[in-house]
Amino acid sequence: MCNVEKSKCKRTLSSRLSKKAADFKQGRNKIAKTNSIYYGDSTSDNKSEINSIENQVDEFTTSYRLGNSYFNQPCISLGKSLLGKLLVRKLDTGEILKGKIVETECYLGGIDKASHSYQGKRTVRNEAMFYPPGTAYVYSVYGMYYCFNISSLEEGSAVLIRAIEPLENISTMLALRTMKGKGTSSIKDKDLCNGPSKICQAFHIDKQSLNKVDMCESEYFWVEDGENIPHCDIVECKRIGIESAGQDWANKPLRFYIKGCPWVSVRNKIAEKNYSSS
Numbered sequence: 001m002c003n004v005e006k007s008k009c010k011r012t013l014s015s016r017l018s019k020k021a022a023d024f025k026q027g028r029n030k031i032a033k034t035n036s037i038y039y040g041d042s043t044s045d046n047k048s049e050i051n052s053i054e055n056q057v058d059e060f061t062t063s064y065r066l067g068n069s070y071f072n073q074p075c076i077s078l079g080k081s082l083l084g085k086l087l088v089r090k091l092d093t094g095e096i097l098k099g100k101i102v103e104t105e106c107y108l109g110g111i112d113k114a115s116h117s118y119q120g121k122r123t124v125r126n127e128a129m130f131y132p133p134g135t136a137y138v139y140s141v142y143g144m145y146y147c148f149n150i151s152s153l154e155e156g157s158a159v160l161i162r163a164i165e166p167l168e169n170i171s172t173m174l175a176l177r178t179m180k181g182k183g184t185s186s187i188k189d190k191d192l193c194n195g196p197s198k199i200c201q202a203f204h205i206d207k208q209s210l211n212k213v214d215m216c217e218s219e220y221f222w223v224e225d226g227e228n229i230p231h232c233d234i235v236e237c238k239r240i241g242i243e244s245a246g247q248d249w250a251n252k253p254l255r256f257y258i259k260g261c262p263w264v265s266v267r268n269k270i271a272e273k274n275y276s277s278s
Contacts, residue, residue, distance in 0.1 A: 066085065075106045078133075083258055085100070088222050100165040100167060102263050103194075105159070106256075109155055112249060114239065117157070127212070134150065137151060137211065176204050234258065236271065
């Protein structure tokens with residue numbers, strides 16, 4: 001069945017851990033088993049088992065990471081494909097934050113009047129948009145917030161990550177979100193990462209440390225494989241807050257989100273209705 005099951009979307013945030021994230025945890029458990037074997041008995045047979053388990057864990061943790069071949073695709077294609085994938089942030093403490101991407105926006109480079117790189121404009125601020133596909137482009141908004149994009153195939157193009165369903169170490173995300181704001185009790189589950197700047201706060205994404213980072217190689221910031229969202233479950237609608245680009249570009253359907261998902265920033269009910277009737 002193509003439509004997202006409403007019952008799944010209504011589950012509490014703390015209980016929603018995607019299969020990929022759960023599998024990753026199983027890999028961590030293998031490491032724990034390794035330690036148990038090592039400290040319990042260091043016979044040659046156990047040493048062989050240790051090496052076998054460590055190799056399995058290494059292969060497991062790297063096989064889900066998306067690389068150059070994945071990001072090297074057209075902007076619109078990447079924007080849709082990123083839905084269901086897992087954004088991963090490793091903090092300086094070693095703690096891993098993880099969430100599922102549920103909403104994106106595409107900016108098509110030189111031809112796109114709403115893009116920072118319109119007409120091929122290249123500046124110190126937007127230089128990451130011209131870097132190889134899979135590069136993080138982080139820019140500041142109002143001098144106090146950040147937005148995060150990933151560069152794609154066309155020159156100067158990038159995908160803005162608009163909303164995420166938090167999955168792993170949610171309490172840390174809450175703490176990061178509230179460092180400069182209200183208490184954690186005032187933030188609803190669905191509002192934790194339902195906007196570009198909220199994501200950057202919750203995942204500790206800033207321009208100083210992550211702008212221009214190669215997400216295919218970084219030890220602190222990357223994307224892992226996750227769900228493949230069927231086309232019939234992807235809502236295509238106009239982008240948000242770009243009216244100054246003119247009616248033509250403001251109305252182009254370059255925002256994508258998972259239909260029926262409560263973690264998106266803003267639902268477009270007209271677009272959803274059109275998809276339901278088509």
